[in-house]
Structures are given as structure tokens and as C-alpha cells.
Amino acid sequence: MAKIILNGGEALHGDVQISGAKNAVLPILCATILADEPVTLSNVPHLHDVTTTISLLGALGAKITVDDSQTLHIDPRSVNRTVAPYELVKTMRASILVLGPLLAKFGHAEVSLPGGCAIGSRPVDLHIRGMQALGAEVTVENGFVKARCDRLKGGRFVFDMVSVGATENVLSAAVLARGTTVLENCAQEPEIVDLALCLQTLGAKIDGIGTSTLTVEGVERLHGGRYAVQADRIETGTFLVAAAMTGGRITCRRARADTMDSVLQKLVEAGADISHTADTITLDMGGRRPRAVDITTAPYPAFPTDMQAQFAAMNCMADGVGVIKETIFENRFMHMNELMRLGADVKIDGHTAIVRGVPELTGAPVMATDLRASASLVLAGLVAKGETVIDRVYHIDRGYENIEEKFRGLGARIRRVG
Numbered sequence: 001m002a003k004i005i006l007n008g009g010e011a012l013h014g015d016v017q018i019s020g021a022k023n024a025v026l027p028i029l030c031a032t033i034l035a036d037e038p039v040t041l042s043n044v045p046h047l048h049d050v051t052t053t054i055s056l057l058g059a060l061g062a063k064i065t066v067d068d069s070q071t072l073h074i075d076p077r078s079v080n081r082t083v084a085p086y087e088l089v090k091t092m093r094a095s096i097l098v099l100g101p102l103l104a105k106f107g108h109a110e111v112s113l114p115g116g117c118a119i120g121s122r123p124v125d126l127h128i129r130g131m132q133a134l135g136a137e138v139t140v141e142n143g144f145v146k147a148r149c150d151r152l153k154g155g156r157f158v159f160d161m162v163s164v165g166a167t168e169n170v171l172s173a174a175v176l177a178r179g180t181t182v183l184e185n186c187a188q189e190p191e192i193v194d195l196a197l198c199l200q201t202l203g204a205k206i207d208g209i210g211t212s213t214l215t216v217e218g219v220e221r222l223h224g225g226r227y228a229v230q231a232d233r234i235e236t237g238t239f240l241v242a243a244a245m246t247g248g249r250i251t252c253r254r255a256r257a258d259t260m261d262s263v264l265q266k267l268v269e270a271g272a273d274i275s276h277t278a279d280t281i282t283l284d285m286g287g288r289r290p291r292a293v294d295i296t297t298a299p300y301p302a303f304p305t306d307m308q309a310q311f312a313a314m315n316c317m318a319d320g321v322g323v324i325k326e327t328i329f330e331n332r333f334m335h336m337n338e339l340m341r342l343g344a345d346v347k348i349d350g351h352t353a354i355v356r357g358v359p360e361l362t363g364a365p366v367m368a369t370d371l372r373a374s375a376s377l378v379l380a381g382l383v384a385k386g387e388t389v390i391d392r393v394y395h396i397d398r399g400y401e402n403i404e405e406k407f408r409g410l411g412a413r414i415r416r417v418g
């Protein structure tokens with residue numbers, strides 16, 4: 001099994017190009033099912049989750065071609081199946097996002113229940129209730145969500161908690177519903193904005209994009225079109241934290257500072273100098289050791305849970321004590337035990353972790369448990385004295401494109417074996 005090996009101690013310097021956002025491209029790919037003409041997506045990252053989504057769309061009958069490494073043509077006209085099988089859904093939870101598009105377009109969808117994962121139980125009750133609010137009959141049988149309707153009808157639905165995936169699924173379904181849909185207490189993540197903008201490009205009528213209330217005027221059909229996926233704010237944040245931890249200076253190119261205020265503010269609090277243009281972000285740590293920061297994860301625009309593990313890694317070697325509160329997922333501290341293997345001083349009390357910075361981490365064999373946990377171990381390995389060997393790195397390939405090459409380009413000593 002592949003492993004990543006790091007020899008820590010190099011300050012990162014230089015430029016790194018940020019890829020398209022995993023969490024934007026996945027719902028957008030699923031939503032292409034709604035169109036009745038081909039859709040071309042550019043700035044598509046080369047990630048394992050993207051390959052899984054392509055396989056899922058292919059299993060539904062879509063024709064997909066790749067014309068360079070970042071552009072995909074999806075022809076949804078040949079979609080003729082409405083069942084998303086367990087074998088594909090179990091490898092990627094975001095597969096549930098075909099539920100709304102299949103139901104809206106074909107009046108029928110069966111999607112295997114995704115189940116939980118290492119970070120939490122992750123139910124899909126809000127997705128189901130949203131479809132019901134649009135008039136669908138939904139049952140859960142034999143491990144599948146089964147949904148049926150003649151044509152979805154616009155309605156009003158209030159999400160009783162903020163969910164990124166449920167907002168995306170119900171929004172995608174509503175664009176082909178008859179009449180007006182008002183969705184309240186929506187998640188406002190930049191990836192939802194990207195999905196909504198892509199749907200608009202294909203002819204959907206959506207108001208309130210980027211706010212917690214989305215109003216959708218249903219249309220008869222979506223046409224084809226071209227759309228460029230936005231930059232990945234979590235990948236960007238991961239590189240910026242790495243530069244801060246190593247005392248370096250890097251510029252992230254094709255990045256979007258306007259989607260990551262809370263993360264940039266925390267990096268400034270940690271002692272970084274940050275400047276940006278419309279599509280670059282530069283972080284200069286000037287050789288300083290970061291200061292520990294307190295973070296509390298919460299829905300956008302607050303601090304993202306997908307950056308929690310990376311900031312935990314920074315706090316492990318920072319000056320001072322950082323208190324980390326995870327409010328989104330009940331089990332998202334698995335990386336802490338592995339960071340402790342590198343010498344970190346962490347106390348966990350329920351959903352709070354108290355991280356006391358130590359002057360030096362030391363390399364050790366560690367194991368990745370999920371995507372961002374893997375990222376935190378890479379970051380810790382960049383500063384740990386000696387060799388860090390990370391096992392189960394397939395988690396990282398779900399969400400980071402060419403991570404070793406990108407870090408090597410910034411001067412890190414990192415390689416993959418096996």
C-alpha cells in the first residue's frame with residue numbers, strides 16, 4: 001500500500017497552483033444530469049472522488065470525455081438508469097447528490113444510503129425531507145433511499161439544521177420543479193454558490209445565491225453550457241498553513257481570498273503577513289514560529305471543519321495553547337492521536353481539544369484515517385525532526401491533486417512509495 005514519507009525541517013518558498021474545488025465539482029457533476037444538452041466543465045481537479053463520480057454518472061448512462069486533464073464533457077442525454085449502486089456510493093458519500101437531479105429529471109431515483117464515515121454518522125434525513133417537501137414519495141428500503149414523483153412541485157422548506165449536501169440536493173431538484181420553491185436556513189458555503197452559478201449558466205432561475213434563503217423558479221428544462229469550477233479554498237488553506245508552520249513564504253495562484261476570510265484571519269492571528277490579489281494569496285511568515293490560535297468550527301462564513309485538522313497540526317508546534325472546538329462532526333479528532341505519536345501535547349474533552357504547542361515534533365510512522373486527517377499529518381511531517389511515514393494515504397488522493405509534487409515544488413522533502 002502506498003505511503004508518503006517526509007523529512008521535515010525545510011521552510012516552504014515559492015508558488016503553488018491551486019486546483020478546482022472538490023466540494024464544488026462533485027455536486028456540479030451530479031447536477032449535469034438535469035441538463036438535456038452536453039455540459040463542459042473546466043478547472044476540474046484530478047481527484048479520486050472525481051473519478052468515482054465519473055464512474056457513477058457512467059453507470060447511470062452518461063457519456064463523459066476528457067479533452068485535457070482539467071476539462072470534462074458530460075453528455076447527460078444518454079442517462080437511462082436511475083439507480084446509484086452501493087458499490088459506488090459506499091466509496092464516496094457525495095454520491096447521494098444524484099438523488100435530487102435524478103428525481104427531478106426522471107421522476108424516480110434509488111440511491112444507496114451512504115452510511116457514516118470515520119468523522120461521524122452523517123445521516124441524510126434532511127435530503128429526504130427536502131425531497132418530500134417538493135412532493136416526492138420517499139422511502140428507505142433495503143439500504144436504499146427510494147424516491148418517486150410525477151413532477152416535483154415547488155414548495156417552502158426550512159432546513160432545521162444547516163447542511164451543505166442537503167442544500168445542494170434540494171436546490172438541484174427544485175430547478176426543474178413546477179412553480180416556486182423557497183428554501184430557508186440554507187448552507188451558504190462558496191461551493192453552493194458555485195453550484196447555483198453553474199445551474200444558472202444552464203438556464204436555472206435562482207435568487208438569493210450566497211444567502212441563507214434560496215428562491216427557485218422552476219423551469220421546464222436545463223440546456224447545455226460551459227462552466228469553470230472555482231478554486232479549492234480548503235486546498236489553499238492547507239498550503240497556507242504549511243507555509244506558516246515552516247516559517248516560509250508562498251504564493252497560492254488561482255486562489256480565491258474572498259471565499260476564505262475566517263481562515264485568513266486565523267493565520268494573521270497566528271502571526272502571518274497575508275496579501276492577496278483577485279486570484280493569488282501570499283503568506284509570509286518571515287521565519288517566525290506561529291502563535292497558537294483558538295478555533296471553533298461552524299457553517300460558512302465561520303471557520304470550516306475541513307480546516308480543523310490542519311490548524312490542529314499548526315497548534316501542535318505553535319507558541320502557546322490553542323483550544324479547538326469541533327461543532328459539525330462528532331468524531332473529527334482522529335488525527336489528534338496520530339499527531340501525539342509525533343510528540344504533540346493534546347487533551348481531548350468531548351468536542352474540545354486543548355493543544356499545547358511543543359518546541360519540536362519528531363518523525364514517526366503514523367496512519368491517515370480520513371482526508372483532512374491525512375493533510376494534518378503531512379503538515380506535521382513537514383516540520384517534524386527526522387522521518388515521518390504516513391500509511392493509508394489513499395484518503396489524501398480523494399481530495400488533494402498531486403500533493404507531493406506541489407509540496408516538492410515549494411522545497412519540501414516529501415515522496416510517495418509503493
Ligand SMILES: CC(=O)N[C@H]1[C@@H](OP(=O)(O)OP(=O)(O)OC[C@H]2O[C@@H](n3ccc(=O)[nH]c3=O)[C@H](O)[C@@H]2O)O[C@H](CO)[C@@H](O)[C@@H]1O
Pocket residue numbers: 022023024026093094120121122123124125126127128161162163164165166187191305306328329330
Ligand atoms: C462533498 C462535500 O461537500 N462535503 C462537505 C460537506 O459534507 P456534507 O454535505 O455531508 O455535510 P453537511 O453540511 O450535510 O453536514 C453538517 C452536519 O449536518 C448533519 N446532517 C446532514 C445532513 C442530514 O440530512 N442530516 C444531518 O443531521 C451532519 O451529520 C453534520 O453533523 O459539508 C461538510 C461541512 O462543511 C464538509 O465537512 C464536507 O467536506
Ligand SMILES: C=C(OP(=O)(O)O)C(=O)O
Pocket residue numbers: 023093094117306371372399
Ligand atoms: C469531509 C470531507 O469530504 P466528504 O464530505 O466528501 O467526506 C472533506 O472534504 O473534508
